[in-house]
Amino acid sequence: MAERILDSTRVEIGDVSDKTVAVGAARQLCKQAGFDETRQFMLATAVSELATNIARYAGKGEISLRIVESAGRTALEVEAKDNGPGIADLELAMSDNYSTIDSLGLGLPSVKRIMDEFHIDSAPGRGARILCRKWR
Ligand SMILES: Nc1ncnc2c1ncn2[C@@H]1O[C@H](COP(=O)(O)OP(=O)(O)O)[C@@H](O)[C@H]1O
Numbered sequence: 001m002a003e004r005i006l007d008s009t010r011v012e013i014g015d016v017s018d019k020t021v022a023v024g025a026a027r028q029l030c031k032q033a034g035f036d037e038t039r040q041f042m043l044a045t046a047v048s049e050l051a052t053n054i055a056r057y058a059g060k061g062e063i064s065l066r067i068v069e070s071a072g073r074t075a076l077e078v079e080a081k082d083n084g085p086g087i088a089d090l091e092l093a094m095s096d097n098y099s100t101i102d103s104l105g106l107g108l109p110s111v112k113r114i115m116d117e118f119h120i121d122s123a124p125g126r127g128a129r130i131l132c133r134k135w136r
């Protein structure tokens, strides 16, 4: 069954303030995709965490947001991508409270819990790419 992208937007992340733009775009697409307010808020939180990580650890990168339709179902797809230093130990990075900068270390685990599908791809020197989806 073919998937269709109903709408999409891309936000460049250059510093922590760009997070606001990404969060606003996420809220708008979520609303358009028909997510209720609770889920709009949760998805905005996920996007906020991913944007914060890009700004903090990679300095710059981008977040792409897509409304995807497949077999009559609708999802918000979030792709966070950067060419920063990458993550050496993915399992550790996905653990609650693990942080290399003495922060809360709950960002990536929270994003995984919020989303239905979550893929992370990263290695030292190869940047990081997180692709995730939440179905309505
Ligand atoms: N885009 C990224 N590039 C490089 N390292 C990252 C990236 N995102 C997360 N990390 C690493 O994974 C760790 C855990 O991330 P996260 O769960 O968001 O917690 P926190 O940001 O509070 O440390 C970070 O401390 C950092 O070392």
Ligand SMILES: [Mg+2]
Residues within 6 Å of the ligand: 049, 052, 053, 106, 107, 108
């Ligand atoms: Mg974080």
